[in-house]
Amino acid sequence: MRSRAEIAVCLPILLGPFSLIAGTSELPLTAQPSSSVCTSISSTEEFLSVKGEIGQCGGRLIISKRSEPKTLNPLTAIDNISRDVIGLMTADLIHVNRDSQQPEAALAKSWTVSPDGRKYILRLRHGLRFSDGYPFDADDVVFTFQSYLDERTHAPQRDLLMISGKPIAVKKIDAYSVSFTLAQPYAAAERLFDSIAILPRHLLQRLYEAGQLMNIWGLNTPPTQIAGLGPFRLKEYTPGQRIIFERNPYYWKSDAKRQRLPYLDGIAAVFVTNNDAEALRFESGETDVISRLSVANFAVLERDQQRRKFRLYDLGPGLEYSFLFFNLNDLSSDILPSLKEKQSWFRTVAFRQAVSSAIDRESIIRLVYRGRAYPLSVQVTPGNKLWMNRSIPPPVRSLPRARELLRQAHFSWGSGGSLHDAQGQRVQFSILVNTENVQRVQIATLIQQDLKELGMGVSLVSLESHTFLHHVFTSYEYETAIMTLVDPDPDPNTEINVLSSKGGTHVWHLKSNNTPSWQDEIDLLMQKQSITLNLGERKRIFDRVQDLLWQNMPAVFLISPDILVGAKNRVGNFHPVILGDYTLWNVEQLFIHKEPGAERGS
Amino acid sequence: MRFLLRRAMHTLLILVGASLVSFSLVNLAPGDFFDQMKVNPRISQGTLASLRSQYGLDRPLPVRYLQWVRSVINGQWGFSFAYNSPAGPILWSRSGKTLLLTGVATLLAWSLALPLGGWAGARPGSSIDWLTRGTVAVLLATPELVLALLLLLFAVRTGYFPAGGLTSSEYVPSGLWDQTKDITRHVFLPSICLAAGLLPLLLTHIRTAVSEAFESPYIEAARGHGIPFRRLLLRHVLPLAANPLISLFGLSLGMMISSSLLIEAVFSWPGLGQLMLEAIQQRDFYLVVDTAVLSTAFLIVGNLIADVLLYASDPRIRTE
Numbered sequence: 042m043r044s045r046a047e048i049a050v051c052l053p054i055l056l057g058p059f060s061l062i063a064g065t066s067e068l069p070l071t072a073q074p075s076s077s078v079c080t081s082i083s084s085t086e087e088f089l090s091v092k093g094e095i096g097q098c099g100g101r102l103i104i105s106k107r108s109e110p111k112t113l114n115p116l117t118a119i120d121n122i123s124r125d126v127i128g129l130m131t132a133d134l135i136h137v138n139r140d141s142q143q144p145e146a147a148l149a150k151s152w153t154v155s156p157d158g159r160k161y162i163l164r165l166r167h168g169l170r171f172s173d174g175y176p177f178d179a180d181d182v183v184f185t186f187q188s189y190l191d192e193r194t195h196a197p198q199r200d201l202l203m204i205s206g207k208p209i210a211v212k213k214i215d216a217y218s219v220s221f222t223l224a225q226p227y228a229a230a231e232r233l234f235d236s237i238a239i240l241p242r243h244l245l246q247r248l249y250e251a252g253q254l255m256n257i258w259g260l261n262t263p264p265t266q267i268a269g270l271g272p273f274r275l276k277e278y279t280p281g282q283r284i285i286f287e288r289n290p291y292y293w294k295s296d297a298k299r300q301r302l303p304y305l306d307g308i309a310a311v312f313v314t315n316n317d318a319e320a321l322r323f324e325s326g327e328t329d330v331i332s333r334l335s336v337a338n339f340a341v342l343e344r345d346q347q348r349r350k351f352r353l354y355d356l357g358p359g360l361e362y363s364f365l366f367f368n369l370n371d372l373s374s375d376i377l378p379s380l381k382e383k384q385s386w387f388r389t390v391a392f393r394q395a396v397s398s399a400i401d402r403e404s405i406i407r408l409v410y411r412g413r414a415y416p417l418s419v420q421v422t423p424g425n426k427l428w429m430n431r432s433i434p435p436p437v438r439s440l441p442r443a444r445e446l447l448r449q450a451h452f453s454w455g456s457g458g459s460l461h462d463a464q465g466q467r468v469q470f471s472i473l474v475n476t477e478n479v480q481r482v483q484i485a486t487l488i489q490q491d492l493k494e495l496g497m498g499v500s501l502v503s504l505e506s507h508t509f510l511h512h513v514f515t516s517y518e519y520e521t522a523i524m525t526l527v528d529p530d531p532d533p534n535t536e537i538n539v540l541s542s543k544g545g546t547h548v549w550h551l552k553s554n555n556t557p558s559w560q561d562e563i564d565l566l567m568q569k570q571s572i573t574l575n576l577g578e579r580k581r582i583f584d585r586v587q588d589l590l591w592q593n594m595p596a597v598f599l600i601s602p603d604i605l606v607g608a609k610n611r612v613g614n615f616h617p618v619i620l621g622d623y624t625l626w627n628v629e630q631l632f633i634h635k636e637p638g639a640e641r642g643s
Numbered sequence: 644m645r646f647l648l649r650r651a652m653h654t655l656l657i658l659v660g661a662s663l664v665s666f667s668l669v670n671l672a673p674g675d676f677f678d679q680m681k682v683n684p685r686i687s688q689g690t691l692a693s694l695r696s697q698y699g700l701d702r703p704l705p706v707r708y709l710q711w712v713r714s715v716i717n718g719q720w721g722f723s724f725a726y727n728s729p730a731g732p733i734l735w736s737r738s739g740k741t742l743l744l745t746g747v748a749t750l751l752a753w754s755l756a757l758p759l760g761g762w763a764g765a766r767p768g769s770s771i772d773w774l775t776r777g778t779v780a781v782l783l784a785t786p787e788l789v790l791a792l793l794l795l796l797f798a799v800r801t802g803y804f805p806a807g808g809l810t811s812s813e814y815v816p817s818g819l820w821d822q823t824k825d826i827t828r829h830v831f832l833p834s835i836c837l838a839a840g841l842l843p844l845l846l847t848h849i850r851t852a853v854s855e856a857f858e859s860p861y862i863e864a865a866r867g868h869g870i871p872f873r874r875l876l877l878r879h880v881l882p883l884a885a886n887p888l889i890s891l892f893g894l895s896l897g898m899m900i901s902s903s904l905l906i907e908a909v910f911s912w913p914g915l916g917q918l919m920l921e922a923i924q925q926r927d928f929y930l931v932v933d934t935a936v937l938s939t940a941f942l943i944v945g946n947l948i949a950d951v952l953l954y955a956s957d958p959r960i961r962t963e
Contacts, residue, residue: 108921111725119680120725195694197680200687259728280736281913282809311808313911314920318807322911325799325806477924507674507926514681516673526682545681545688 079300080290087150087166088295095296096304096613096632104625105319105328109281109312113267114258115238116188116196124236125622129286129308130172131238132270132293134163134182135231139618139626142427142531144231148177148239148270148293158226158574163234165217170291171241172274173265179213184242184249186211186221193252201233209233226572228579229532241268260284272303272629283311294629304613304632324349329612329633332624334605335480336411342607351609358415358424358601359619360528363481365400365472365488366549366596367393370517377518383470386462387521391450393594398443399495400488402436405600409483413603419587420539422601424619425531428580430587436598443495460496469498473512473522476503481523484599488523513548523599524548530620533583534571540586541567549596559593610634650950654943661939665932666708675700676724676926698724700928711929721929725922730933733918738937740809741907741914745899747830748837752895755838756845763846764853764884765876775850779843787840787902791909794832804832807911833903833910840902841895848891852884859883885956893949897942904938 079098082088110123115131118124136147146152149163169177189196190208202209207224214220223230244266248254258267264275270293273286287307294302311328313319320338323331324345334342334353343353367387374381386392402416415422418436421429451463460468474485482503489499502519504512512519526546528535538544541564542556550556556564563586570582590598606623608615613632617624625631677695680686695701699710711721719729726733763775798804805811809829810822856862857880865879904916911917915934922930954960 112727114727117727119683119686192693195690195697197683197686197690200690256727260726261728261732279810280733281740281917312913313807314908314917318909318911321795321799321806322808325802327806327811506924507672507678510678510681511673514678524682545686546683 079304082295082299082301083168086168086293088293088299088301089146089150089166090295090297090299091302091627091630092297093614093627093630095298095300096630097635098300098304098632099306099635100304100633101307101309102305102330102612102628102631102633103309103311103328104330104332105313105322106310107313107315107319110260110284112259113262113275114255115240116194116198116257117255119197121622125625126284126310127238128236128271128622129273129625129628130267130269130271130275130289133234133237133239134165135234137232137235137530137620139620140616142620144229144235148182149234152231154230158230159223161221161223161230162214163219163221165219166293167217169270169293171243171268171270172289172291173241173244173268174291175241175243175268177239177270178216179219180216181239181242182219183211183213184246185237185240188240188245188249188254189237191249191252191254194254196255198237202237226574228571228573229534232530232532232534235530239270244268273308276307281312283309285309292629296630303629305628308628323351323607326609330606330608330615330624332606332622334607336409336413336602336605339413339605340411350611351607353605353607354617355413356604356606356617356619356623358422359604359623360422360424360531360601361525362417362420362422362527362598362601363484363523363525364417364420364596364598365396365521365523367521368517368519369550369595370552371550371554372517372552376516377520380520382464382466383520386468386470389450390593391446392452393597395443395446395450395495396492396497397436397594397597398439398446400436400491400597400599401438402600403438404491405484405487408487409480410600410602413605414600415603417598417601419590420526420536420596420598421587424601424604425528428531428533428583430584432584433587433591438491440494447495454496458496459498467498468496469500470520471500471502473509473519474501474503475506475509475524477506478525480602481525485523514551517552522548533567533579533586537567537571540590557593559589560595563589646954647951650947654940654947657943658936658940662712662932662936663708665935666704666711669928669931669935670704672926674926676928679925698722711932720933723922723927723930725925725927725930730930733930734915734933734937737913737915737918740912741900741903741916743826744830744833744837744907744912744914745896745903748834748841748903749895749899751834752838752841752845753892756842756849760846760849761853761876761881764850765857765872765880767854772850775846779846782839782843785839787836787905788909790839791833791836791906794836795909798832805829807909809913833906833912836906836910837899837902841898844898845891845895849884849888852887853880856880856883882956886953889949889952889956891949892952893946896945896948900938900941900945 106122108122110126111120112118112123113127115127118127133147134149135144135152137143138145148166148169150166152161152163154161165179165182171177186202186209188194189198190202204227205224210222212220245254245257248257260278260280264277267275272289272292274289276287277285285307288303288305292302296302311322313322316335316338319331320334320342322328324342326349339353346352368380368384369387372380406412406414406416416436418433419430423429447460452468453461455461462468472485472488474481476482485501489501492499513522513524526539538546541547542550542553542560566582566586570579573579573582604619604623606617608624611634613634614627614630615624616627618626620626675695677691680691699707714721714729718731720731720734723730723733759771759775763769763772766772795806799806805828810825862875862880862883865875870879903914904919906912907914907916908920915937918930919934922934
């Protein structure tokens with residue numbers, strides 16, 4: 042097989058590049074619906090029946106990925122692409138529905154919580170099988186959590202499973218029941234189970250004992266050695282080109298007609314180099330779905346929707362937010378000596394509020410995002426429907442208010458309109474941006490212009506992403522910076538590391554000797570909400586956190602861009618959402634319309 | 644034999660030098676592979692520290708260099724942090740694709756340049772000569788990136804060619820012939836683009852070499868003896884002009900590898916260029932060093948091939 046492929050690679054050289062080009066349009070460029078027949082579910086399996094349009098079995102979906110996955114090991118995967126691909130092959134006990142944003146039963150058919158909120162008992166579905174046909178039971182669940190918690194594995198998700206510094210205790214009750222005991226009550230603990238991929242003990246036990254789990258399931262692992270409980274299983278990986286998945290014949294979800302899902306025969310993910318190449322492949326019809334479009338590509342593709350039979354979707358703002366932050370770190374004077382003076386401005390709340398007031402977010406949205414973004418007052422975006430504090434007013438640009446705030450903080454204007462502090466020092470600082478993100482550079486340029494109107498001298502420093510991160514996280518050699526963070530989940534617990542002063546992504550004040558009183562209050566509130574089990578009470582606590590952020594502005598929150606995606610009309614059950622990879626959250630329900638004219642929009 | 648041994652020793656020394664320079668420069672760049680994880684609020688600093696230690700990033704540079712050299716000898720070529728696997732197998736699968744692209748492009752460029760440049764040099768002022776000079780001017784004035792983007796746009800708008808990649812998205816291998824046809828369709832546009840970048844250099848050099856050969860007394864004498872033009876060009880002029888062209892051939896091989904880095908990125912060609920770009924962006928330390936060393940190796944091998952060809956074709960070099 043391999044030798045044939047190698048010969049095929051060499052033949053074009055031997056035959057010359059011209060001789061074979063004509064008449065090649067017969068080669069299939071996109072998925073063709075096949076004539077596969079749906080299988081009915083068996084009575085011995087406890088299926089999960091899902092709602093949605095009844096689809097047609099068969100066909101292969103072609104998607105693109107901006108690079109190839111780096112591993113198929115759920116324990117060590119870090120990058121989003123690897124995690125997305127692994128998500129096709131694996132399943133979790135309780136899953137956060139990407140549409141409703143609420144946890145729901147998955148491999149666990151139900152669960153109970155003890156009155157003190159510390160003990161969870163999960164009841165598993167009976168009769169399920171891994172994609173290699175081997176039965177699934179409580180031993181696999183216990184093994185999975187042991188593997189994630191094993192220090193030798195270095196699983197990044199291990200941190201999630203440590204509550205108050207102690208690992209979650211996992212115990213088998215019987216073949217289909219498992220208990221989980223937490224060191225202390227943890228709000229929304231059900232969400233911890235999401236994306237913890239259940240592993241096949243029968244394949245991995247020996248490797249676990251040998252401490253080798255971190256080396257399993259590389260890209261070259263034969264498909265027969267990989268098994269999961271997801272809708273698809275690995276069929277073939279071609280380095281640098283594509284990865285192909287086929288239907289898992291043992292999948293445990295069904296449609297309303299009791300047909301076993303997934304509908305698709307398989308999925309092929311082709312690897313492209315960047316955003317633009319991804320859009321080109323979609324435009325040329327080589328891929329069926331596109332997961333994240335830039336506004337520029339969205340505008341170009343929008344014109345071709347009818348002619349090329351695809352549809353684009355603007356889902357509104359997701360959970361991504363861009364913000365300008367000031368270097369508030371407590372530093373020794375040998376790091377950027379000039380920074381010390383500037384930090385006295387940055388630490389003044391009125392100064393930060395004035396900067397926020399002077400920034401024209403509407404212009405940023407209009408010019409950088411072509412109207413496809415939302416202005417932010419705090420870090421919680423409108424995409425986070427449950428947790429957004431709606432009493433906080435939307436940001437409005439007001440130069441008179443900005444000037445008033447600066448005046449109150451003893452700033453003054455010299456001849457020529459330049460701004461000076463109480464010591465007569467001209468207000469000048471730089472904004473650090475990641476040069477690879479064009480939109481962030483454009484935002485910085487617009488902010489530079491906005492602040493010039495206040496008399497501030499602002500210069501831009503753009504650095505490549507790793508150098509940028511080094512300056513922000515390690516050397517602290519910057520004055521202000523613009524960054525974007527994406528919450529993986531709408532729940533406030535994912536924000537603890539950003540908002541708490543001891544958090545690893547508390548970027549504006551990573552190195553702190555003392556914190557202002559409002560920050561201490563945020564620390565307490567974030568801690569309190571994480572152990573409060575009553576949803577209404579949690580919401581009130583998190584609203585207060587947002588109020589404190591809005592009043593004290595440790596960072597100036599700017600915008601949240603819209604999520605832009607697209608799919609061919611013939612892809613059925615396509616309902617993109619703002620979480621995860623946006624388009625394939627219900628991949629088991631996606632199908633290819635067979636009859637012409639049956640597609641959406643036709 | 645001694646000539647080859649001497650050249651092999653030179654090659655080895657240059658590669659060691661290139662690896663040392665690459666190692667030091669990559670190490671000087673701020674940040675490392677794990678920096679990107681710092682923005683993930685779900686990964687703690689403790690986990691990052693243990694990952695750094697596990698992958699040996701906390702060890703001194705000389706120790707890491709020696710470990711890398713040892714792994715090169717073992718055929719592993721260091722370790723890719725991103726792929727969590729030895730870098731060697733990743734490199735080999737990508738190198739073949741880069742060699743395919745550059746091989747086709749080199750063949751294409753030389754197949755066009757030899758007849759065009761040779762004829763233009765033999766008949767200065769002729770219509771072919773004007774055409775050649777015009778082609779050189781246009782290609783020199785067109786940046787490779789612009790040409791690549793234009794070709795890509797052509798592919799997308801017309802649908803005649805695929806918009807990048809090495810094989811079709813939905814390609815199911817059904818036979819050697821179909822595979823070959825599919826790969827040929829994909830290699831066509833990027834190889835045109837690469838060949839267009841090399842063509843001006845080749846045309847200019849070939850034209851000059853042939854033109855100079857025609858002016859030599861030896862050719863004048865042959866012409867005086869009434870040898871027909873075609874025989875004169877093929878049997879006498881081209882061998883005379885061969886030496887600089889063989890050197891140019893070696894150089895062109897190395898140049899192609901460098902140029903292909905950009906073209907591969909534009910056409911999503913799964914070769915070394917794309918791998919190198921990704922490795923640099925991610926600070927995948929050993930993979931960056933490996934791709935840099937491998938690119939150097941290709942350049943050296945190109946020159947080595949040229950030297951061997953010169954050695955075989957020119958008796959004066961053998962005597963030296």
